[in-house]
Every structure is written in C-alpha cells, then in structure tokens.
Amino acid sequence: MSLLVQKYGGTSVGSVERIEAVADRVSRFHGEGHDLVVVVSAMSGETNRLIALAKDIQDQPDPRELDVLVSTGEQVTIALLSMALKKRGIDARSYTGGQVRVLTDSAFNKARIQHIDVDRMQADLQARRVVVVAGFQGMDGQGNITTLGRGGSDTTGVALAAALKADECQIYTDVDGVYTTDPRMVPKATRLEKITFEEMLEMASQGSKVLQIRSVEFAGKYKVPLRVLSSFDEGPGTLITLDEEINSMEQPLVSGIAYNRDEAKITLVGVPDMPGVASKVLGPIGAANIEVDVIVQNVAANNTNDLTFTVHRNDLARAKAVLEANLDSIGAKQVLTADNIAKVSLVGVGMRSHAGVAATMFETLAKDNINIQMITTSEIKISVIIDERYLELAVRGLHTAFGLDKKSTSVAE
Amino acid sequence: MSLLVQKYGGTSVGSVERIEAVADRVSRFHGEGHDLVVVVSAMSGETNRLIALAKDIQDQPDPRELDVLVSTGEQVTIALLSMALKKRGIDARSYTGGQVRVLTDSAFNKARIQHIDVDRMQADLQARRVVVVAGFQGMDGQGNITTLGRGGSDTTGVALAAALKADECQIYTDVDGVYTTDPRMVPKATRLEKITFEEMLEMASQGSKVLQIRSVEFAGKYKVPLRVLSSFDEGPGTLITLDEEINSMEQPLVSGIAYNRDEAKITLVGVPDMPGVASKVLGPIGAANIEVDVIVQNVAANNTNDLTFTVHRNDLARAKAVLEANLDSIGAKQVLTADNIAKVSLVGVGMRSHAGVAATMFETLAKDNINIQMITTSEIKISVIIDERYLELAVRGLHTAFGLDKKSTSVAE
Numbered sequence: 001m002s003l004l005v006q007k008y009g010g011t012s013v014g015s016v017e018r019i020e021a022v023a024d025r026v027s028r029f030h031g032e033g034h035d036l037v038v039v040v041s042a043m044s045g046e047t048n049r050l051i052a053l054a055k056d057i058q059d060q061p062d063p064r065e066l067d068v069l070v071s072t073g074e075q076v077t078i079a080l081l082s083m084a085l086k087k088r089g090i091d092a093r094s095y096t097g098g099q100v101r102v103l104t105d106s107a108f109n110k111a112r113i114q115h116i117d118v119d120r121m122q123a124d125l126q127a128r129r130v131v132v133v134a135g136f137q138g139m140d141g142q143g144n145i146t147t148l149g150r151g152g153s154d155t156t157g158v159a160l161a162a163a164l165k166a167d168e169c170q171i172y173t174d175v176d177g178v179y180t181t182d183p184r185m186v187p188k189a190t191r192l193e194k195i196t197f198e199e200m201l202e203m204a205s206q207g208s209k210v211l212q213i214r215s216v217e218f219a220g221k222y223k224v225p226l227r228v229l230s231s232f233d234e235g236p237g238t239l240i241t242l243d244e245e246i247n248s249m250e251q252p253l254v255s256g257i258a259y260n261r262d263e264a265k266i267t268l269v270g271v272p273d274m275p276g277v278a279s280k281v282l283g284p285i286g287a288a289n290i291e292v293d294v295i296v297q298n299v300a301a302n303n304t305n306d307l308t309f310t311v312h313r314n315d316l317a318r319a320k321a322v323l324e325a326n327l328d329s330i331g332a333k334q335v336l337t338a339d340n341i342a343k344v345s346l347v348g349v350g351m352r353s354h355a356g357v358a359a360t361m362f363e364t365l366a367k368d369n370i371n372i373q374m375i376t377t378s379e380i381k382i383s384v385i386i387d388e389r390y391l392e393l394a395v396r397g398l399h400t401a402f403g404l405d406k407k408s409t410s411v412a413e
Numbered sequence: 414m415s416l417l418v419q420k421y422g423g424t425s426v427g428s429v430e431r432i433e434a435v436a437d438r439v440s441r442f443h444g445e446g447h448d449l450v451v452v453v454s455a456m457s458g459e460t461n462r463l464i465a466l467a468k469d470i471q472d473q474p475d476p477r478e479l480d481v482l483v484s485t486g487e488q489v490t491i492a493l494l495s496m497a498l499k500k501r502g503i504d505a506r507s508y509t510g511g512q513v514r515v516l517t518d519s520a521f522n523k524a525r526i527q528h529i530d531v532d533r534m535q536a537d538l539q540a541r542r543v544v545v546v547a548g549f550q551g552m553d554g555q556g557n558i559t560t561l562g563r564g565g566s567d568t569t570g571v572a573l574a575a576a577l578k579a580d581e582c583q584i585y586t587d588v589d590g591v592y593t594t595d596p597r598m599v600p601k602a603t604r605l606e607k608i609t610f611e612e613m614l615e616m617a618s619q620g621s622k623v624l625q626i627r628s629v630e631f632a633g634k635y636k637v638p639l640r641v642l643s644s645f646d647e648g649p650g651t652l653i654t655l656d657e658e659i660n661s662m663e664q665p666l667v668s669g670i671a672y673n674r675d676e677a678k679i680t681l682v683g684v685p686d687m688p689g690v691a692s693k694v695l696g697p698i699g700a701a702n703i704e705v706d707v708i709v710q711n712v713a714a715n716n717t718n719d720l721t722f723t724v725h726r727n728d729l730a731r732a733k734a735v736l737e738a739n740l741d742s743i744g745a746k747q748v749l750t751a752d753n754i755a756k757v758s759l760v761g762v763g764m765r766s767h768a769g770v771a772a773t774m775f776e777t778l779a780k781d782n783i784n785i786q787m788i789t790t791s792e793i794k795i796s797v798i799i800d801e802r803y804l805e806l807a808v809r810g811l812h813t814a815f816g817l818d819k820k821s822t823s824v825a826e
Binding site (some may be wrong): 016019020050053054056057058061062064065066068069071072075076078079080082083084086087093094096098099143144145 | 429432433463466467469470471474475477478479481482484485488489491492493495496497499500506507509511512556557558
C-alpha cells in the first residue's frame with residue numbers, strides 16, 4: 001500500500017457536489033488501503049471574491065492582512081471535505097497551513113516554504129486518518145499567516161509529499177494529463193504517459209498552464225513522482241518523473257509543443273557595438289521590475305547593433321518609456337515595438353542526443369511560408385518568435401512534422 | 414488616556430461601508446490618545462452562509478470541522494478592518510483567536526476560555542498599534558480551532574478586557590443602549606444610563622437580547638466595566654457596572670421590564686403529594702435535554718397536587734411525549750399544555766430594600782383585568798406568567814406604574 005498526497009484544485013472543489021465527488025474518490029483510495037494526505041485549494045471563485053473585498057478597501061491591500069483574508073478560502077474547503085469524509089465513515093482531520101506547521105519565510109503573498117513538521121500528520125496516518133491540509137498557505141516564524149502566491153496549492157502538495165516521502169503526489173485538475181500541445185488548438189494532440197521534470201518545466205515556462213513552474217521545480221529537486229490527472233474522469237493521467245525512469249526506447253525526439261501569445265517585442269536600433277551596452281539597455285528594464293524573456297543581438301557591419309528582446313505585453317508601454325528616457329545614455333537611435341507576435345517552443349529531452357531538430361523545425365515553418373523573427377535554444381528546447389497570425393498554422397504543422405498526431409483508427413468507407 | 418476594548422457585532426461590520434465606518438470611529442479614539450483592542454464578529458449573514466454549506470454536507474456537521482469552517486467568518490473581518498485602518502495611516506495588526514492565544518477547552522462549538530496570553534497584544538499596544546482580534550474563537554491545548562458558540566464575540570471582548578485590565582469594554586451594536594423595556598413595544602421606554610451586572614443578567618435571561626448572558630457574567634466576575642453603545646450613532650450608551658458604583662439616590666425601584674413569548678406551559682394534573690414526585694417528573698425532562706424555566710407546585714387538599722412548569726415552545730411537543738410515556742410511574746392523571754402564554758419580569762436591585770413591589774405589580778395587572786397564571790420571585794426580580802394576548806397591555810401598564818416612562822417635553826397647544 002502506498003502513501004499518496006492528492007491535491008485538488010479550485011474547480012475540483014468548486015461546489016458541495018464537487019467536494020462530495022472528491023470525498024468519494026478519496027474514500028475509494030482509502031478503502032484500497034492507501035494512506036492519504038489531501039491538499040485542497042479554495043472553492044473556485046472564492047479567492048477572487050475575497051481579493052475584490054480587499055480592493056474595495058485598499059487599492060493595494062496590505063500584504064500581511066491580504067494573507068489573513070485569502071487564507072480563509074482554503075480553510076473553508078478543508079472543513080467541508082473533512083465533513084464529507086466523516087459522512088462516509090472515514091476518520092478525517094483538517095489542518096490549516098499554520099496548524100500542520102508549514103513554516104515559511106515572511107514574504108507575504110509569495111512566501112517560500114522552509115520546513116514542514118510531519119509528526120502530527122504521521123500520527124494521524126498511523127491511526128488510518130485521512131489528513132486534509134489547506135494548500136497555498138503557511139505560517140512564518142512569528143506565527144503570522146502567509147500564502148505562497150497563486151497556484152501555491154500545487155507547491156504545498158509537492159512539499160508535503162517530499163517531507164512525508166510519499167510514493168506519489170497526484171495533482172487533480174480539470175484536464176486529464178499533459179498533452180503534446182494545447183488540444184483546444186490542435187485536436188490531434190495526444191496525452192503523454194510520461195514526461196520528465198525538465199521537459200515539464202520548459203513546457204510550463206513556455207506557456208503550458210497545466211502545472212505551476214514552482215511545484216515542478218520542487219518535485220524535481222526532491223525527486224517526488226508527480227502525476228497530473230482529472231478529478232472529473234478516471235484515467236492514468238501523465239506521470240512527471242526522472243529522466244532515467246523513462247525508457248530511452250520510448251523517448252520521442254520532441255515531447256511537446258508549447259506556445260505563448262502574451263509577449264511583445266522591442267527592438268533598439270543602432271546600439272553601439274561595445275562592451276557593456278546590453279547591460280545599459282537591460283539594467284533600467286530590470287530596475288523597473290519588468291521581466292525579459294527572449295534576447296537576440298545581431299552584430300552588424302557598421303559598428304552598430306540591433307538589440308531585440310521580448311517582454312510581457314502588459315509591460316510593453318512601460319518598457320518603451322523606460323528605454324526612450326535612456327536613449328541618449330545608451331547611445332541608440334530608435335525604439336521599435338511590436339505586440340503582434342507569438343512564441344512557439346519545441347520541448348524534448350530527446351533533442352540532447354539528436355541533431356537535426358532545429359533544421360526540421362525551420363523547414364516545416366518555411367514550407368508554410370512562416371517567417372522566423374527570433375530564435376533561442378536551450379539543451380532541451382527550441383523557441384521561435386513568429387507573427388501571431390501564423391501561430392495555429394505553425395503549431396499544427398510542427399505537431400504533425402514531429403510525429404505527435406493522434407493515431408486515428410481508420411474508419412471503413 | 415485609557416485602554417479600551419471595543420467589540421463590533423455582525424451588523425456593525427456587515428459591509429465594506431460599515432467596516433469603513435468602524436475604522437473611522439476607531440481612528441478617532443486612537444487619535445484622542447487611547448490604546449485600542451478591537452474585537453469583531455463575522456460580517457452579518459456570513460456565519461449562517463457557512464453553516465448552510467456545512468449542512469448541505471452533513472445534517473449534524475462534525476463539531477471540530479464546523480469550528481474550522483465558521484471561524485473563517487471573523488478572520489475575513491479582522492483582515493478587512495485592519496486594511497481599512499492602514500488606509501487611514503494607523504498601524505493595525507489582526508490576530509485570529511489562535512494567534513493571540515485565546516486558549517480554550519476542547520468543547521467544540523461551545524468552548525470556554527481558559528487563558529489569554531497578553532504579551533503579544535501588549536507589545537503592539539506599546540508600539541501604538543491597534544490590535545484587531547477575531548471574536549468568538551480560540552484554540553485548544555492541541556492547537557485545534559474552537560469557537561465559543563453564538564454570541565461568543567461579546568465574551569471574547571470581555572475576556573480580553575479582563576486579561577488586559579482594560580478601563581472599559583465597549584460593546585457596539587445596533588441599539589444605543591439598554592432600555593427600561595423593549596422600545597418597539599413601549600414607545601415611552603427610556604435608555605438607562607447605568608445598570609448593575611445582576612440586573613443586566615436578569616434582563617438578559619428574561620428575554621432582553623441586547624447582550625449575551627455569558628459575557629455579562631464574565632464581566633461581573635472580573636469587574637470589567639461594560640458599555641453598550643450604537644455603532645450607527647453617537648451617544649453614551651448604557652454602562653453596566655458594579656452595584657456600589659451606582660449612587661443609591663438615583664437607584665430606581667425597578668430598573669427594567671423584560672418579557673418573553675418563547676415559553677409554553679405544561680401542567681401535570683393529579684400528582685401524588687409525596688416526597689420525590691417533583692424529581693420523578695422533572696428527571697425524564699432533564700434527561701431529554703429540555704430546559705425548564707418557571708416551576709410552580711400547588712398543594713391541594715385531596716393529597717394530590719398540580720405541578721406546572723414552563724419550557725421553550727420548541728420543546729413542548731417533546732416534553733409532553735416524555736411525560737405521557739412516564740405518566741404511570743409518576744402516578745399522575747393527565748398532562749395539559751398551553752403555548753399561548755407570556756412571561757413578564759420586573760428587574761431591579763432596588764427591590765432588595767423595598768417591600769411592596771410585588772403588591773404594586775399585581776394591583777396594576779388586576780386593574781387591567783389580567784389574570785396571573787404563575788408567579789416566581791428572586792431577590793431582584795419578579796416574574797409572572799400571563800395570557801399572551803395581554804402582554805403588551807401588561808408591559809405598558811407596569812412601565813407607567815413604576816415610573817419608567819419617558820418624560821415628554823410638553824408641547825404648547
């Protein structure tokens with residue numbers, strides 16, 4: 001029998017009916033002899049309702065008090081789920097983050113977990129109790145309530161699994177696994193049986209919204225096997241695991257295709273070709289708390305360069321203003337911007353040992369007449385920036401070119 | 414400058430606007446140099462909403478988990494009020510019952526306070542911070558969340574005032590004080606400047622809903638001056654204080670008139686006149702967890718008695734069934750019931766030193782042809798049970814007879 005940590009997100013516990021369904025699932029696992037720690041989010045909509053209340057009072061709510069406020073969302077869910085389990089004759093006990101000693105630093109709204117006391121949970125598990133824990137929250141060394149920031153319930157699940165040395169951390173959500181790409185865009189997208197932590201990280205950072213980056217990092221660091229499954233259906237989901245646990249025979253060249261429409265492009269024309277210029281450009285951007293994603297510099301012949309980088313679309317106007325204010329000190333001529341771009345990324349640990357992935361990618365895009373504006377690569381990822389209009393065309397073409405399409409059963413005519 | 418504990422009930426914090434109004438009031442007191450600990454209830458309606466959620470899952474919600482659930486109500490309010498104070502430039506800090514170490518026993522849903530750690534609050538007060546505490550809740554020795562039961566926020570206020578040796582505990586509510594009787598029934602009812610703890614206790618137990626009995630007992634025991642005021646208007650409210658602090662010159666014979674329509678009457682006809690019979694009757698009633706209020710036994714000539722007592726109307730059917738099941742063992746003839754009764758009580762410490770109050774009461778009722786069905790007295794109270802139809806007539810008549818009517822300014826014709 002295994003020790004399982006199961007995490008249920010907001011839509012999975014979004015109503016009394018959904019909570020009852022979660023209780024059914026938990027009691028089935030419990031009946032099979034598994035030990036269970038269940039981490040839950042706030043009922044969907046609840047966190048937003050609470051934040052709206054806070055914003056009615058303060059435009060920028062006090063960070064400490066905001067955590068006191070929003071942490072009530074998960075507290076409601078743990079109580080209701082524990083009641084639903086009790087109704088099924090299962091001894092369950094709920095704990096807030098503070099009660100189960102999820103000790104964090106004091107960075108309100110985005111705290112980081114420092115330590116988890118497992119004694120109390122282990123005593124409950126020993127007594128065959130189901131332990132129900134409020135995700136997303138903890139307590140700092142002074143006993144203040146903290147939250148881990150949005151999506152932090154996944155992190156709670158993984159951290160508990162690591163601390164308890166659980167056999168698996170199961171993340172229940174509204175999709176039934178990780179797909180080769182977004183099935184809403186590519187109907188032929190297929191669910192992956194397995195994916196490595198590294199690939200999952202790249203998928204997440206490139207726009208796949210299934211799991212929070214932080215929880216994947218955490219799981220990889222502590223080698224916690226992570227499984228993404230649907231709380232609405234049955235099915236094996238996708239296992240996120242260590243590289244070596246995936247048989248190299250089954251290792252595809254490309255595991256998935258991620259995309260992102262949230263970026264905008266900024267080009268600084270006529271930057272002097274001299275040391276320190278890139279930091280002169282990106283220093284003020286960083287100081288303005290604007291994150292930069294892809295950066296490309298083209299060396300030109302006339303001692304000047306064009307420096308191009310991407311930022312989140314919401315930051316575009318601010319980034320442009322920052323650069324224009326610094327144009328003289330940088331010694332550049334002009335700032336150009338474009339927000340009609342999209343990023344497409346191929347992700348796969350198979351790339352490490354195979355040449356030719358980039359060539360196939362560029363050929364595929366060229367065949368569809370899609371111009372590549374920027375390219376960046378890492379060991380297990382190739383990203384290109386293209387015109388947003390061609391995004392769907394590009395993703396579908398690449399999905400086919402790399403053999404990811406669903407094998408449809410042939411239908412007799 | 415004083416140390417004040419202010420408690421604001423559910424309607425006083427029922428909306429963002431009301432919370433802002435409370436923040437205005439608190440900041441005014443703070444600006445005058447007072448030190449403040451503010452205890453708040455859940456926003457009105459919130460506790461009922463949470464209980465309804467629980468009952469959707471369990472008819473009898475698990476007591477431990479119910480406390481985890483409903484305690485979120487006050488937690489929301491402390492965060493919002495602290496934000497509203499911060500917005501006004503006042504350093505405020507919120508605490509749940511557990512954080513501020515309101516240590517209780519483990520009787521979930523009706524826990525009793527055992528100890529309060531004041532160190533943390535005193536450090537905050539020293540730093541001129543306003544301390545905002547969630548009422549109604551605490552934590553037991555094992556770190557479980559507990560609640561004090563309905564109305565427990567008043568108790569939290571009084572307990573904090575006692576522990577901190579506050580100068581006054583101010584209970585803000587939707588009425589502007591304690592009245593000689595219910596102003597909705599008697600327009601001439603007047604607000605009392607002062608009333609003793611004992612009188613307030615009798616008023617509360619006889620049906621006046623202004624304060625919870627438990628908080629008055631607590632305040633009396635620890636000699637915490639208690640003031641009831643309106644959070645909607647300005648005004649001095651009513652001070653509840655020790656007997657000796659009320660000048661005997663100003664001591665009225667009767668301080669107030671309470672009434673109660675919630676009771677029903679049960680008469681057991683033909684009970685044998687022998688020792689132990691009353692306990693044979695009331696034993697099974699107590700065993701069925703039914704509370705009995707007034708008890709009267711009339712000794713008759715023929716070796717049988719009629720035993721009459723009152724219970725809450727909601728318990729009448731159950732009490733009748735219990736007695737009918739025990740009729741033979743009691744040796745009684747018949748059970749009669751009536752639910753069209755009302756109780757009227759005169760309350761006043763002045764009665765202790767004055768004879769003739771009862772006589773005046775009975776005369777007044779007789780003059781209006783109101784028949785008295787039962788009478789009980791205590792040192793500072795006389796209660797009668799009458800036909801419910803005459804309740805208003807009785808209360809108005811007594812209010813006038815004991816000189817409690819408002820002195821109306823004469824208006825020139």
